[in-house]
Amino acid sequence: MKKAGMQRVLGTMSGTSLDGVDAAVLLTDGVEIGGFGETAYRPYSDDERDILRAALGSWPGSALAEAAAEVVELAHAELLAKFRDIDLVGFHGQTLAHDPGGRGTHQAGSGQDLAQALGWPVVWDFRSTDVRLGGQGAPLAPFYHHALARFIGADGPLGFLNLGGVSNVTWCDPRIPAPDHACLAFDCGPANAPMDDYCATHLGCPRDENGSRAARGVPEAARLEAYVAHPFFRRIPPKSLDRAAPVPDVQGLSPEDALATLAAACAAGVSLAFEHFPEPPARLLVCGGGRHNATLMAMITAGCDCPVAPVETAGLDGDMIEAQAFAYLAARVARGLPTSAPGTTGVAAPVGGGTLSRP
Numbered sequence: 129m130k131k132a133g134m135q136r137v138l139g140t141m142s143g144t145s146l147d148g149v150d151a152a153v154l155l156t157d158g159v160e161i162g163g164f165g166e167t168a169y170r171p172y173s174d175d176e177r178d179i180l181r182a183a184l185g186s187w188p189g190s191a192l193a194e195a196a197a198e199v200v201e202l203a204h205a206e207l208l209a210k211f212r213d214i215d216l217v218g219f220h221g222q223t224l225a226h227d228p229g230g231r232g233t234h235q236a237g238s239g240q241d242l243a244q245a246l247g248w249p250v251v252w253d254f255r256s257t258d259v260r261l262g263g264q265g266a267p268l269a270p271f272y273h274h275a276l277a278r279f280i281g282a283d284g285p286l287g288f289l290n291l292g293g294v295s296n297v298t299w300c301d302p303r304i305p306a307p308d309h310a311c312l313a314f315d316c317g318p319a320n321a322p323m324d325d326y327c328a329t330h331l332g333c334p335r336d337e338n339g340s341r342a343a344r345g346v347p348e349a350a351r352l353e354a355y356v357a358h359p360f361f362r363r364i365p366p367k368s369l370d371r372a373a374p375v376p377d378v379q380g381l382s383p384e385d386a387l388a389t390l391a392a393a394c395a396a397g398v399s400l401a402f403e404h405f406p407e408p409p410a411r412l413l414v415c416g417g418g419r420h421n422a423t424l425m426a427m428i429t430a431g432c433d434c435p436v437a438p439v440e441t442a443g444l445d446g447d448m449i450e451a452q453a454f455a456y457l458a459a460r461v462a463r464g465l466p467t468s469a470p471g472t473t474g475v476a477a478p479v480g481g482g483t484l485s486r487p
């Protein structure tokens with residue numbers, strides 16, 4: 129039985145790693161979390177991924193972007209049709225281009241078409257209003273992280289780290305009840321994308337499974353030093369990245385040393401993020417695919433001022449946090465509540481992004 133005011137909201141995310149689409153049901157009223165529902169995943173086929181990859185960097189209206197939008201809509205329609213009794217959908221779409229400085233961000237896929245295909249109301253285009261109003265348009269998960277911190281009963285500052293293609297971090301204080309006053313969040317550097325790209329180019333495999341190759345290598349200190357000198361790391365948040373993030377030069381290194389250097393670079397970005405926190409969080413809870421990379425997790429743990437653990441240690445599903453976040457944000461948009469704030473995207477005042485399309 130649903131509690132009064134709680135809706136069954138279906139959220140989706142297809143992240144920068146281009147692996148596929150995650151979908152998760154969240155019971156929420158856009159403020160509190162009532163519980164978690166079914167989840168599903170649909171990988172992109174190799175052909176679909178090639179179309180998406182070819183469209184990276186393209187803006188609406190181009191032929192490449194239209195081909196990508198078709199792939200995105202088809203994959204979502206197929207996956208979401210498996211769900212039943214849905215009140216509302218939160219559809220992130222596939223980020224193809226993100227240039228908040230140039231005041232643009234582009235997530236492929238039309239929520240209007242999806243609403244028609246599925247017969248459910250869909251909230252989509254979450255990032256562009258924030259960008260138009262001067263924000264970074266990312267990260268947007270922080271308000272959900274704050275709700276999670278309250279849901280798990282945290283009684284002091286907590287950190288969330290997402291290790292996807294890119295890494296992003298949220299510092300939040302659940303003792304301050306309004307998320308728009310209690311979150312500091314930003315992208316902290318590249319995560320798995322450079323490791324995946326290296327594996328695809330040099331080793332003919334999609335990733336360094338569990339970080340096993342990196343575990344046999346040694347990070348190259350001089351190259352790491354040059355990498356962390358990049359001005360991005362010292363820039364005061366808010367700040368956001370896409371796949372065009374700074375990456376260490378690993379040319380000429382053995383695959384083991386190259387992957388160890390790339391993992392250490394990701395860990396260095398996380399460690400440098402702590403410099404921007406108001407105070408160290410009691411613990412850093414990690415979600416996203418990179419939490420399966422044991423070498424990366426060990427490096428992050430060694431570089432942080434607090435205990436680091438996968439979100440599963442708090443009873444959460446680390447593969448579905450982002451999809452759940454877009455369910456939560458959809459419910460907020462439907463209620464006219466803000467989805468970003470000065471501390472999360474740098475927008476001047478709290479903003480409710482997102483468009484609601486009805487079937």
Ligand SMILES: Nc1ncnc2c1ncn2[C@@H]1O[C@H](COP(=O)(O)OP(=O)(O)OP(=O)(O)O)[C@@H](O)[C@H]1O
Nearest residue numbers: 143144145292293294320335337338416417418420
């Ligand atoms: N067992 C594993 N070992 C190493 N890497 C892994 C493992 N499982 C997943 N990954 C990596 O995690 C990434 C996928 O994680 P996730 O789905 O969280 O990213 P995403 O949502 O696409 O990206 P982002 O959060 O940046 O938008 C891929 O880069 C993949 O290589």
Ligand SMILES: CC(=O)N[C@H]1[C@@H]2OC[C@@H](O2)[C@@H](O)[C@@H]1O[C@H](C)C(=O)O
Nearest residue numbers: 144223226266267268269294296450
């Ligand atoms: C522009 C864009 O799609 N950014 C993504 C990406 O993937 C991780 C990181 O970069 C984060 O900024 C964001 O996604 C998460 C879900 C967010 O908005 O919180």
